[in-house]
Amino acid sequence: MAAPSQNSRRNVASEKRPPKGAVPTVRYLAKLLKVSPTTVSEALRDLPRVRVETRLRIQKAADALAYRPNPLASAVMSEMRKNRRSLFRGMLAAVALDEPERPPAASAFFRAILEGATNRAKELGFGLETFLVGPRGVKIPRLDAILQSRGIRGVLILPAWDPPDFSRLNWRNYAGVYTDYLIENPALHSICSDHHRSMTSALERLHARGYRRPGLFLKSHQDQRLQRRWEAAFLAFQRHAPGLETVPPLVSDTIDRASFNAWFRRHRPDVVLGHDVRARDWMRECGAKIPDTHGFFCLNLAEHPEPCAGLDQQPEWVGARATEIVVGELHRNQFGIPDHPSLTTIVARWVDGPTIRGA
Template sequence: MERRVTQSDVARRAGVTRPAVTMALRGHPSIPLATQERIRRIAEEMGYVPDPMLSALASYRSTLRPASYHGTLAWLGNNLPPFDWREVTMFRSYYDGAVRRAASYGYNVEIFDFQAKGSTPEKIAKAFRFRNISGVLLSPQPGPSWELSFPWEHFSFVTFGYSLVRPALHTVAPTQFRAMMMTMRKLYEKGYRRIGFGCSFLVDERTDHHLLGGYLVEKALFERKLTMPLFDEEKADAPLFRKWFLKHRPDAIVTGNPRLLQVIEDAGFRVPEDVGLACPTLPEPDIDFAGVYEDSFHMGETAVDTLVGMIHRGERGIPERPHYVHVPGLWLEGRTLRDRHAPEKKNAGTAKRSRRSS
């Protein structure tokens, strides 16, 4: 049987120590990028593959001791006014989750921003290299269909959602298409039949139209037709909503923003007595609003899991085949829907509200 190629074999061919091979194959920042690439090329030419049993043993041993300091991960924002990712509940939770999970691997997370005074992509990349930062979490962009220029080839990147269209990077995102389908099915189960679409068209574009797609699929499967025009929550005020509502008479509305509850009440209608309301993209789990809670904190954790794995595998630059990690949400009953099969309850409470930004 042919002998397995070991890291010691690779080290002899490359003229380095075995620990240097180990660190190079893991993308350790103490090994120059050119050396890492040379060692990976030699390992590939020799047919080296990691021993799965030894890898599992090393992973097990690492869980038995506290995480040692490995370095810094960058959180790279793009706060082009008036946008600020820190003011968006879900985006802030991405960051908080990332910080928590990074600490478990022995990393700090430091914030950088494209819009900081005097910043350019080249200066930011230079700062990363000077600080031995090889992993970058790219925050959601100020708007949909965003394009960025950066020296990508030196770093491992993971981003969030679909606002960045070029380049296509490894991405962590909520399952918004399935969340909308789940929301629609819950409404049909509760006896609602005329369900209106009340999401911001801009937010829907940020989700790569996953919200509208899930809505239209369920409408087609259950009703076989689109029974009323779409309503853009982004431009909604009480008079505009009242006109749309009285003309089309929905018995329920799906929205991407819990703020629509206040617009409906200002228009003189009660939720859920006059109209049901559900949100497939809830930013918080405790607002008494029916819908799907996205758990953005967990998405931040998942992004770091993905990024650390890339660093260990030495994956840099724009991927040839970007991966999309979709994190499912959790259905919450809330108080903005009622069971239309059951007798209506009197004095139903109103739902607490949550601030959410597009």
């Protein structure tokens, strides 16, 4: 919104103001500026059907009077005009990037976040519509236009495999949250699994079950996108836990049967932690008898349906909590890029399975 000039502030100040303590409304602005409430509403949404001069005059007056719209009331009125018989519950947007390079196994985790967000949105009286941005979807300017035309002001950005860039979205119109560890363009509130704490807790329980040579394998990209939180927790535990023998992590751009088997034979871990469950077969090729002589622990069970011990990173709760954050911002009229973006974390849940020895 354009910044009001000194003259515009004096002109508005000279008009009749609402009673002390009262909040300026669309109807009050319409009466003050001698236009219809519809014109005021459309000008404040920056719709092009209102003449530029009129739009600027209304926006300057609204800014000078510290007018703040109620997005939920505006959306309800809009929907009621479309269909007075329907029960309006509000709409949120879940936005995904079209990334062909994303591993197929990540799709299950992605779907679980979306399911959790959808269910929680319904409980809070909202619907959730999914949008795809990228080669097989829409471009960000087009997404911006769609969201504004549908009165959608709450945005959940779903996890991206590479650093996401949504800086071209007109964030002054939206409340948003990112359902992964880090977003910088723009810096929004984020929510994700607590990878560091979850790794430490898992290692503590494996240690209690008698494992003394834990080994970790990760693809470099999985490590880097979380600012190496998996690896950092593993190395810290390895250094400070009593009675452990050091096994260097296998972190590489590509981890296949040959590279894994070479690492496993050389360093002889007694329990292996990682994402790729194919490692169980590779371990057996090297003579491991799971769970009798060795253990395997999966770091993300949502990506693999086979019975296995590991971590449930609770993606449904990530989606549900993300929805709560956005709806809370809508109720508080908090739009735009936050001055102090926060990170909310969900601790993963330990799941016993047939790939480690019993307690």
